[in-house]
Structure formats: structure tokens, C-alpha cells
Amino acid sequence: xFVNKSPRYEILSEESLAVLDRGWRRxxxxxxxxxxxxxxxxxxxxxxxKTEGDNVFxxxxxxxxxxxxxxxxxxxxxxxxxxxxxxxxxxxxFGSVYGPPFVREGDVRRVATMxxxxxxxxxxxxxxxxxxxGGTICEPDDAPxxxxxxxxxxxxxxxxxxFFMGSVTSAGNAIDTLAMADIVFGGREAxxxxxxxxxxxxxxxxxxxxxxxxxxxxxxxxxxxxxLLTPFLLMGAMSPVSVQATLTQQVAEAxxxxxxVQLIRPGAPVIFGSxxxxxxxxxxxxxxxxxxxxxxxxxxxxxARHYGLPFRSGGGLTASTTCDAQAAYEALMTMLPTFLAGxxxxxxxxxxxxxxxxxxYEKFIVDIEILRMMHEEFKPFxxxxxxxxxxxxxxxxHGGHFFGAAHTLDHFRDCFYRPLLSSTMNFERWQRLGGEDxxxxxxxxxxxxxxxxxxxxxxxxxxxxxxxxxxxxxAELGD
Amino acid sequence: xFVNKSPRYEILSEESLAVLDRGWRRxxxxxxxxxxxxxxxxxxxxxxxKTEGDNVFxxxxxxxxxxxxxxxxxxxxxxxxxxxxxxxxxxxxFGSVYGPPFVREGDVRRVATMxxxxxxxxxxxxxxxxxxxGGTICEPDDAPxxxxxxxxxxxxxxxxxxFFMGSVTSAGNAIDTLAMADIVFGGREAxxxxxxxxxxxxxxxxxxxxxxxxxxxxxxxxxxxxxLLTPFLLMGAMSPVSVQATLTQQVAEAxxxxxxVQLIRPGAPVIFGSxxxxxxxxxxxxxxxxxxxxxxxxxxxxxARHYGLPFRSGGGLTASTTCDAQAAYEALMTMLPTFLAGxxxxxxxxxxxxxxxxxxYEKFIVDIEILRMMHEEFKPFxxxxxxxxxxxxxxxxHGGHFFGAAHTLDHFRDCFYRPLLSSTMNFERWQRLGGEDxxxxxxxxxxxxxxxxxxxxxxxxxxxxxxxxxxxxxAELGD
Numbered sequence: 001x002f003v004n005k006s007p008r009y010e011i012l013s014e015e016s017l018a019v020l021d022r023g024w025r026r027x028x029x030x031x032x033x034x035x036x037x038x039x040x041x042x043x044x045x046x047x048x049x050k051t052e053g054d055n056v057f058x059x060x061x062x063x064x065x066x067x068x069x070x071x072x073x074x075x076x077x078x079x080x081x082x083x084x085x086x087x088x089x090x091x092x093x094f095g096s097v098y099g100p101p102f103v104r105e106g107d108v109r110r111v112a113t114m115x116x117x118x119x120x121x122x123x124x125x126x127x128x129x130x131x132x133x134g135g136t137i138c139e140p141d142d143a144p145x146x147x148x149x150x151x152x153x154x155x156x157x158x159x160x161x162x163f164f165m166g167s168v169t170s171a172g173n174a175i176d177t178l179a180m181a182d183i184v185f186g187g188r189e190a191x192x193x194x195x196x197x198x199x200x201x202x203x204x205x206x207x208x209x210x211x212x213x214x215x216x217x218x219x220x221x222x223x224x225x226x227x228l229l230t231p232f233l234l235m236g237a238m239s240p241v242s243v244q245a246t247l248t249q250q251v252a253e254a255x256x257x258x259x260x261v262q263l264i265r266p267g268a269p270v271i272f273g274s275x276x277x278x279x280x281x282x283x284x285x286x287x288x289x290x291x292x293x294x295x296x297x298x299x300x301x302x303x304a305r306h307y308g309l310p311f312r313s314g315g316g317l318t319a320s321t322t323c324d325a326q327a328a329y330e331a332l333m334t335m336l337p338t339f340l341a342g343x344x345x346x347x348x349x350x351x352x353x354x355x356x357x358x359x360x361y362e363k364f365i366v367d368i369e370i371l372r373m374m375h376e377e378f379k380p381f382x383x384x385x386x387x388x389x390x391x392x393x394x395x396x397x398h399g400g401h402f403f404g405a406a407h408t409l410d411h412f413r414d415c416f417y418r419p420l421l422s423s424t425m426n427f428e429r430w431q432r433l434g435g436e437d438x439x440x441x442x443x444x445x446x447x448x449x450x451x452x453x454x455x456x457x458x459x460x461x462x463x464x465x466x467x468x469x470x471x472x473x474x475a476e477l478g479d
Numbered sequence: 480x481f482v483n484k485s486p487r488y489e490i491l492s493e494e495s496l497a498v499l500d501r502g503w504r505r506x507x508x509x510x511x512x513x514x515x516x517x518x519x520x521x522x523x524x525x526x527x528x529k530t531e532g533d534n535v536f537x538x539x540x541x542x543x544x545x546x547x548x549x550x551x552x553x554x555x556x557x558x559x560x561x562x563x564x565x566x567x568x569x570x571x572x573f574g575s576v577y578g579p580p581f582v583r584e585g586d587v588r589r590v591a592t593m594x595x596x597x598x599x600x601x602x603x604x605x606x607x608x609x610x611x612x613g614g615t616i617c618e619p620d621d622a623p624x625x626x627x628x629x630x631x632x633x634x635x636x637x638x639x640x641x642f643f644m645g646s647v648t649s650a651g652n653a654i655d656t657l658a659m660a661d662i663v664f665g666g667r668e669a670x671x672x673x674x675x676x677x678x679x680x681x682x683x684x685x686x687x688x689x690x691x692x693x694x695x696x697x698x699x700x701x702x703x704x705x706x707l708l709t710p711f712l713l714m715g716a717m718s719p720v721s722v723q724a725t726l727t728q729q730v731a732e733a734x735x736x737x738x739x740v741q742l743i744r745p746g747a748p749v750i751f752g753s754x755x756x757x758x759x760x761x762x763x764x765x766x767x768x769x770x771x772x773x774x775x776x777x778x779x780x781x782x783a784r785h786y787g788l789p790f791r792s793g794g795g796l797t798a799s800t801t802c803d804a805q806a807a808y809e810a811l812m813t814m815l816p817t818f819l820a821g822x823x824x825x826x827x828x829x830x831x832x833x834x835x836x837x838x839x840y841e842k843f844i845v846d847i848e849i850l851r852m853m854h855e856e857f858k859p860f861x862x863x864x865x866x867x868x869x870x871x872x873x874x875x876x877h878g879g880h881f882f883g884a885a886h887t888l889d890h891f892r893d894c895f896y897r898p899l900l901s902s903t904m905n906f907e908r909w910q911r912l913g914g915e916d917x918x919x920x921x922x923x924x925x926x927x928x929x930x931x932x933x934x935x936x937x938x939x940x941x942x943x944x945x946x947x948x949x950x951x952x953x954a955e956l957g958d
Binding site: 006007009010011012013015016017019020023026027031032033034055102109204206207208235236237238239240241242243244245247248249278279280281282283284285286287289290291292294295299319320321322323324325326327328329330331332333336340354355357358366369370373374376377381382383384385387388389390392393394396397398399400401402403405407408411412413415416417418419421422423424425426427430431435437438439442 | 490720726802807809863864866
């Protein structure tokens with residue numbers, strides 16, 4: 001977990017925030033938010049909201065009363081207590097890519113398998129600056145569809161000892177995820193006391209929460225597990241072609257969901273989510289790492305703080321199909337603002353490629369390098385008398401060099417960032433050694449990391465109980 | 480010229496600034512700054528400074544008195560008045576890469592030629608967001624050494640109608656550059672009234688200005704042309720292995736030079752320069768796009784504003800030998816902080832590769848794309864009632880899409896950034912069309928740009944006079 005003590009970069013004026021505030025209030029009260037699950041609509045009706053079918057017309061002040069019940073920050077526990085995290089405040093927590101059906105490995109792009117899933121778990125476990133492997137690091141096509149979530153959760157809790165993300169495709173999958181967490185962490189009471197997972201509830205934007213996601217959400221919230229409510233906003237498709245309008249819609253959708261969470265379980269831990277980019281209006285395809293998404297990200301941080309909520313955004317996003325220069329600059333176009341905004345929970349921190357359609361091994365390493373640099377760049381920076389190295393200046397004087405200065409010899413090992421991937425090799429040596437570009441080198445690094453992966457210890461009884469649960473449930477699910 | 484109205488990102492506390500202030504004062508007064516040119520030392524001695532050989536022990540208060548004479552901002556005129564710029568304030572002005580002896584074109588890396596120099600001039604002219612081709616865009620090896628500066632200046636002033644950088648390798652070269660500017664801009668009095676170039680005076684760090692650079696500097700300052708005083712600081716080599724110490728040395732060196740400029744010509748336009756990165760202490764080779772250089776850049780902006788001076792820093796710097804993912808993320812690692820710091824004059828904005836040893840055509844296009852994105856990202860951003868697109872929300876409602884909304888149809892052409900290089904093509908189409916990565920596509924873009932280049936108009940008499948000057952001087956120089 002990274003603690004970001006650097007200043008936040010905020011670009012919205014008070015006046016802009018006031019316009020946005022009026023905007024989301026108008027959306028929730030005049031257009032309303034749809035919840036295609038009767039139980040959700042009933043909860044709102046019981047709280048005095050006007051409803052019409054699935055649509056709930058929300059009183060904005062009521063929404064704010066509910067939102068005020070959500071904690072400003074909360075802990076999520078990991079199997080290894082050293083990997084526990086706090087979501088909120090100055091803390092930044094990072095997870096791997098989430099969701100891709102495909103994998104890219106070098107020049108090959110193919111459907112993802114369970115072996116890929118496990119390899120990405122191993123990579124996520126191996127880099128300390130990732131706090132979580134996430135959830136669906138890729139969608140393993142060779143695992144049976146109806147019971148695949150069991151395989152993924154088992155891999156996440158056995159191959160890593162970091163916190164993980166729950167399955168959200170249905171209420172049933174959420175129940176399985178919770179049951180497996182009970183096995184690993186010592187029962188329901190234990191995980192209610194110390195939550196162990198975060199689950200991603202996407203809004204079916206615009207202005208609709210659907211039954212599948214809501215079903216999973218109800219289970220997680222009732223079990224005291226944090227949920228992340230994320231409007232899914234590609235401007236031009238799910239929201240207007242205006243960053244301002246989209247930010248307003250984002251607040252309307254996220255706060256409406258957070259209000260529901262608080263109705264289900266007052267004080268439940270919850271995260272204000274953001275997944276905001278734009279469509280390329282020439283091709284209609286999604287674009288990532290765009291200037292608009294960066295501006296949206298900076299504003300989202302400021303807005304989430306304005307409403308007193310921990311927030312999610314950012315990541316190493318790109319529309320590129322391959323791990324090239326575009327993939328790199330687009331990833332950093334999102335990741336640097338992620339740090340400027342002080343994002344609390346960062347999904348897709350490593351491995352995202354092809355607009356989220358592919359998990360890429362080489363890109364995973366590029367993203368890890370970017371993350372490592374960001375961690376260094378956003379460390380507190382102060383000028384003190386000691387830091388001035390006056391002795392070095394006295395020693396070297398005019399026109400000399402500092403390579404041999406006593407101050408240099410004392411500090412050269414840890415004075416600067418040491419790259420994992422980047423090379424400073426001169427051209428002649430680089431060429432002699434094969435002329436490998438960053439992506440070629442990344443391929444070597446991920447393979448070596450998987451090869452030298454060490455499994456975190458796990459009690460045999462727990463492992464056995466997990467296996468039995470998976471076997472039993474797979475049979476019940478007919479796979 | 481870009482006007483950056485976004486907030487500056489400042490990380491130094493008042494206390495840190497105070498420590499730094501004490502630090503540079505101690506360096507200039509106790510260690511002194513060497514000026515290996517008698518005329519410079521005499522000027523300082525005449526002003527009451529203690530001198531010892533080449534070394535000048537500077538009274539810090541005297542330095543500040545001189546610095547106070549420098550203008551906060553000033554104009555530089557271009558051959559085409561539409562390309563005039565203002566250096567200082569919120570203005571950001573961009574020039575191409577400067578200095579490389581090599582060129583990289585695709586997979587080929589070779590010694591630069593005059594043809595390359597001209598092609599980079601054409602590229603610099605073709606992209607409106609570059610305010611200048613710079614100066615030595617590459618060092619053309621096939622032009623005669625002693626008169627090469629004549630060829631370069633002629634190319635800069637004929638192939639582009641933007642302002643340019645003067646030759647600084649000697650006083651004689653500066654005199655030639657000024658004479659050629661006189662021809663183009665109507666005489667010495669005209670260019671003194673409206674300066675037309677900026678010239679880069681590097682400090683021979685640590686703490687030394689050498690005779691060649693000073694010789695050129697005296698010529699330019701006397702002719703009223705702005706100079707840029709840049710401590711050349713690769714931490715570990717030319718400065719201590721401490722960002723804090725290096726920032727302090729940077730202030731000492733730059734302010735000492737600025738004081739000299741003001742002694743030569745009070746009120747002369749001058750820029751506080753920064754070229755600050757670190758050595759890779761494992762290899763001893765320079766590293767670029769590092770977290771330390773980004774922090775140094777942010778601080779440099781704050782420090783320059785503290786002393787009321789326009790400043791130079793940033794660029795698309797990288798140590799990578801090829802236009803790969805590393806080149807892209809390192810370039811943006813510097814260019815994004817360049818905008819956060821509000822850098823006034825940005826050298827190396829396009830084409831830098833291989834730690835400045837190579838000018839790369841493909842990287843030039845990658846950098847242009849990054850610059851275009853930054854220009855968009857740092858535009859003023861406000862939320863107004865009109866920007867909320869309430870009509871679009873009313874039209875689309877719940878669960879629909881905005882592709883066909885009236886608001887979208889009204890704005891889709893210019894609502895989002897339109898990339899030059901980045902692709903959002905889906906995998907199947909991308910593969911079908913040849914599977915080109917960003918660098919492959921950049922190769923096509925730069926060639927097409929050179930092919931469709933249009934020379935800016937130039938009076939035939941001026942062109943002839945320039946040619947005659949070059950011919951005459953080349954003969955005099957014995958080339």
C-alpha cells in the first residue's frame with residue numbers, strides 16, 4: 001500500500017463543483033435511477049422515495065444523508081496480514097487488470113486459459129507494489145462456464161496471500177465467493193469483522209443498475225464486504241460527449257448506488273467508482289489514455305473528496321493492440337493523473353491491453369515499471385540542510401566530477417530509482433547484446449518471475465476444504 | 480504558443496525554499512563560480528566582487544540585484560509574425576530536439592547528414608504546435624565542420640518561418656548567426672528592438688562557465704538577443720547524488736550567469752535553464768525520464784517563479800536506443816511534469832532518442848502526439864450549465880446509448896481529442912491491415928509530412944543575400 005503525501009492536483013473551481021452538484025441532483029430527482037430488482041426498489045419506496053416500476057426518483061438530500069453513513073476509510077484484510085490495506089485517505093491500493101477474455105504473449109494473441117489466470121496470479125503475488133491480483137485477471141475459457149468462478153477464487157486465495165475481488169456475475173457466485181472466504185479466514189463472523197475482499201458492481205449506464213450485479217451486491221453488502229460502485233462511462237456511448245456532463249452522471253449513478261448500499265446495511269464500506277473514458281467518435285471504438293479521461297480522472301478525485309468518499313479510478317489503460325509506444329504513453333497518461341488525484345483503489349494497474357480485451361504479459365511488466373517510478377516520484381520531498389551535500393561541493397569544487405566524491409560513494413547504491421525494465425545501455429553494447437526493445441526485455445522478466453515464483457504458505461486443511469467445496473459445488477452446478 | 484491556465488503543481492514547502500536559498504548563497508559566496516574568460520571576471524571585479532584567477536566569489540545580494548533587472552517575460556519574433564512567441568508567464572513555447580550527432584530512421588541508426596537536418600526542419604515547420612525547429616536539430620556530419628553553422632542557420636531561417644536558436648560553439652559563430660539574422664530581419668537595429676532567436680549557453684557544471692560558451696553569450700547579449708543559461712546536471716557526474724543539492728547548485732550556476740548577463744546589458748532578456756537528470760549509478764550512463772528528473776522539474780518551475788524568471792526545462796527525454804515502450808513512457812514521464820510545472824521554453828520537445836545521441840524520425844511523431852495530448856489536457860476546464868448536456872440525458876434516459884442523441888450529433892466532430900498516431904482499431908481489423916505498431920505508423924506519418932511539406936515564402940533578394948553570405952564566409956573559414 002502506498003501512502004501518497006504529495007499534494008493533490010485539483011482543477012475544479014468551487015463554482016464548477018456547485019454546478020455539478022445541482023446537475024446530479026436534477027438527474028436523480030427528475031429522471032431517476034433504474035434498479036431492475038424489486039427488492040432494491042422496495043427499499044427505496046420504504047424510505048419514502050417515489051418509484052415508478054423499476055425507476056426510483058431520489059430526493060438528493062436523502063441521498064446525501066445515506067452517503068454520510070459510509071465510512072471515509074476502511075480496512076481490507078489479506079491472508080498475509082502484512083498485505084492488509086486501508087482504502088481511503090492518502091492511501092493508494094493497486095490491483096491487476098480485470099476482465100479480459102484474451103491474452104497477449106509476445107506476438108501471439110489467444111483466448112485466455114486457467115493456466116494464464118494462474119500465471120497472472122503468480123505475477124501479481126511476486127511484485128510487492130501490487131496489493132491484490134484483483135479478480136478476473138483474465139477470463140479462463142478452458143474452465144467450465146458455470147463453475148469457473150470457483151476456480152478463479154481458489155486460485156486467487158491460494159496462489160496469492162493478498163486481498164482479492166469477489167465474483168459478481170450473479171448472487172449465487174457471490175454466495176460461493178463468500179463461502180470460500182469463510183473457509184480461508186475462519187468463518188462469516190471473522191470476515192464481517194475484518195472484510196477480506198472488494199467486489200466490483202458496474203452500473204449499466206446510463207442510469208440503470210441491473211439485477212445480476214445488484215444480486216451480487218446485496219450478498220456482499222449483507223456480509224459486510226466492501227463494494228465498489230462504478231458507473232461504466234465511455235463518453236458518446238453510455239454518457240453524453242461532454243466530460244462535464246459525464247462527471248455529473250457519474251456522481252448521480254454512484255451516489256444512488258451508495259445510498260442503496262447504506263439502506264441495506266448502514267455504515268457499510270463502499271467505494272465511489274469511476275471508469276470514464278471516451279469513444280473515438282470517428283470509429284465508434286473506445287479510446288483510453290486520452291486527455292479527456294485524464295481530466296475526468298483529476299476531477300473525479302476532487303469530487304470524491306468533496307463528498308467524503310474513498311474512490312476508485314485510473315490504471316494502465318490503453319487501446320493499443322500491442323505492447324508498443326502507444327500502449328506505454330497511454331498507460332502513463334492515465335497512471336500519472338491517478339497519482340496526482342490520489343486514487344484510493346486502482347484497478348487495471350498491470351497487464352491491461354487492447355481496451356481491456358486482452359491481458360498482456362509484457363504490458364504487465366511495463367506497467368509494473370511505471371508503477372515503481374510513480375511510487376518514487378510521489379514520495380515526500382523536502383530540502384533540508386543535510387540533503388544539500390555541502391561536503392560534496394566542497395570536495396569537488398569547479399569543473400570536476402562527483403563520481404568519486406565521498407558523498408557519492410556513501411549513497412550511490414540507493415540514491416536513485418533502480419529500474420526493473422528500462423535500460424540505459426549505450427547503443428553499441430545494446431546492439432551487441434541483441435538489440436532487444438523494452439517489450440522483448442519484458443518478456444524475459446515475466447517468464448523469470450513466474451519461474452521463480454514462491455507460493456505463499458497455506459494450511460493443508462484449508463486447502464483441502466477449499467478443494468472439497470469446489471468439487472461439491474461444481475457437481476451441483478452441473479459442470 | 481500554448482497558454483497554460485491550469486494550476487501549477489508545486490511540491491516545495493516555504494521551509495524547503497528557504498533552505499535552498501541559503502544553499503545557493505553559500506555556494507556562490509564561499510566556493511565561487513569560475514568564468515574562464517577574463518572579460519567576464521573583470522566585469523564582476525569592476526562591480527566589486529572578489530575574484531581569484533577565473534573564480535568569482537559572488538555576493539548573493541548583488542546577484543539578486545542583478546537578477547531583478549531581468550524581464551519577467553519577453554517576446555521573440557519569427558519570420559512569420561503569426562509565429563511570434565512570448566517567453567514567460569503562463570506561456571509555453573516548444574522546440575525540437577537539439578544536439579544529436581546520430582539519426583535513427585526505422586531500424587537504421589547512422590551519422591546525421593544535412594539532408595536529415597533539412598528534413599527535421601521541414602517536420603518542425605509542419606506541426607503548428609512546435610514554435611521553433613530549435614537549433615542543432617542534428618549535427619550534420621557531411622557539412623564542413625568550420626562552416627557548418629552557416630548551413631544550419633540558413634536551413635533554419637529558410638525552411639521554417641519560426642524563431643530559431645543561435646550557434647553557440649564560439650563567438651565567431653555567434654557573429655555569423657547575428658549577421659544572417661540581420662539579413663533576414665532587416666538589420667541589427669531591427670533585431671535589437673525585436674529579438675528573433677534564443678541561444679543556449681550551457682554551464683560547464685559544476686560551477687564553471689567556459690570561454691567558448693561565454694564568447695558566444697557576450698555576442699548575443701550585446702546584440703539584445705535572449706540567452707538561456709542552463710546548468711548541465713546529470714546527478715552523480717556534474718552534481719551530487721541528491722536532487723536537493725542539485726537544485727541548489729542549479730540555482731547558484733544559473734543566477735551567477737544571469738547576473739553576468741545583466742552586467743553586460745542591464746535588462747537583457749534571459750531564461751533560467753534546467754537540464755537535470757541522473758546517472759544510472761550501476762552503469763554510469765545517463766538516465767532520462769526518471770522519477771528524480773520529474774521531481775527536479777516540478778521544483779525547478781517553482782524555484783524559477785520564486786526568483787521571478789522565465790525558465791526552461793522538460794522535453795521528450797529518454798535513454799532508450801529505439802522508439803519503443805520505454806521511449807514513450809520516459810518521454811511522457813518528462814513531458815507531463817513539463818506541463819504541470821508550466822515550463823516557459825521547452826527544448827527537445829520532439830525527436831529526442833538515445834540520451835540525446837540520436838534524433839529519431841519516428842520518435843518525433845510519438846512526441847508530437849504526446850504534445851498534442853498535453854495541449855488538450857491542460858486546456859481550461861470549467862463546468863457550466865450548458866456543458867451538462869441536460870437535453871441529452873432527457874433524450875436518452877435509462878439504459879440507452881448516446882450515439883444517436885441530438886447533442887452527440889451536434890458535437891461529435893470536435894468533442895474529443897483526435898489522435899495523429901494512436902489507433903483505436905480493433906484487433907481483427909488491425910491484424911488484417913498489417914498489424915503495424917505505433918512506431919511503424921509513425922514512420923509513415925513523418926515521411927508523408929516531409930513529402931507534403933510546403934516551404935514558407937521568402938523574398939528572393941533575402942535568399943540570395945543569405946547564400947552570398949554563406950559562400951563568402953565559408954571561403955573565409957577555409958572550408
